[in-house]
Amino acid sequence: MNRLSTLTSLLGGVLLLSASTAGADSASTTIPVFTSKIAAARTASSPGGTSVTRAEMAGALNSSFIRDMSVDSQERAYLGAQLGDATFLKGLTAQAKKYATDFHELNDAASTEAPLSLNTVAGATSELFGATGALSRSARVMEGYIPNGQGVANQVTLSTQYTLFFGSGYDGPLYFEPINPRELTERLKGQIMYGTPSLDEVDGAAAYVNEISRNSARLYVADWRTAGRGGPGDGGGYVVAAVSSDRRFVRMLEVLVWSE
Incomplete structure (x- = not known):
């Protein structure tokens, strides 16, 4: 495999640290996208029926919160609040809830x-x-x-x-x-x-x-x-x-x- 220098490699890591600026408007952009995808996943015509499956949860999170390859503070706070909300958790399969919980832990507040x-x-x-x-x-x-x-x-x-x-x-x-x-x-x-x-x-x-x-x-x-x-x-x-x-x-x- 072709390998670039360590300095070049580290530039990718630096990009991950731009969460706060990249997601400054998450409340009006990525968060509504996520909520709409979860709402769609709860409909009877969705792949999982009225239940939200692991695949649907992963798709919703990765296509909304990770569009800029990072999770900002607003997105993290919102997801954390949802994971403590009985209304949000209703209808999530065990694996869907686990994916969301693992996602939240992995993308913690560390900079x-x-x-x-x-x-x-x-x-x-x-x-x-x-x-x-x-x-x-x-x-x-x-x-x-x-x-x-x-x-x-x-x-x-x-x-x-x-x-x-x-x-x-x-x-x-x-x-x-x-x-x-x-x-x-x-x-x-x-x-x-x-x-x-x-x-x-x-x-x-x-x-x-x-x-x-x-x-x-x-x-x-x-x-x-x-x-x-x-x-x-x-x-x-x-x-x-x-x-x-x-x-x-x-x-x-x-x-x-x-x-x-």
Whole structure:
């Protein structure tokens, strides 16, 4: 994969910090868009019927609050209030509520990243997954922790520290969103750089990632691509971040999906 310098990589993280200015008018723009999408999701003709499903909640949040790749203070305060409102919660499936709760926690009020130091995990990925194939050839794994009392893993920390330690010169801001174990498995099953992963690889990789987040169910995914814009060495894929229950230990699995 083509990798740009650390300085270039950090520019993407800086973009994530513009939440307060980018969303200054959220009360009259993004918040009404979100409420209208949730109202549409509650209609009988929607995919989930009168219930709001996880997919509908994710679509509403990601297409409204994340249009500028950040969540500002107004959006965060509004969502927090809704999560404490019985009227809003009525009709949400358990997974829809979990997505909204995870989204709110991930996009907290932090404006600078916590000192998360990531290191390459010892051993080949085939050993970590317990199987050899397309996934082990396309993947890299790093993990590390945030010192006690120095912050927790959140959007700005995961995004900035991923690009710092993995060295991906991505094309545009990187944004993590919550996923669950089922969605993780579906991601891992997909066609990637070296072919289609075997079921043993998928099971092994999922177990290895979930080992960290098992007690907290904190799993996140982000898509990335290098900034070559179609030239030689350009590439793209996704990265999964598993976070421990105290939000200090993080394990990241990067997968290369395509490369020029």
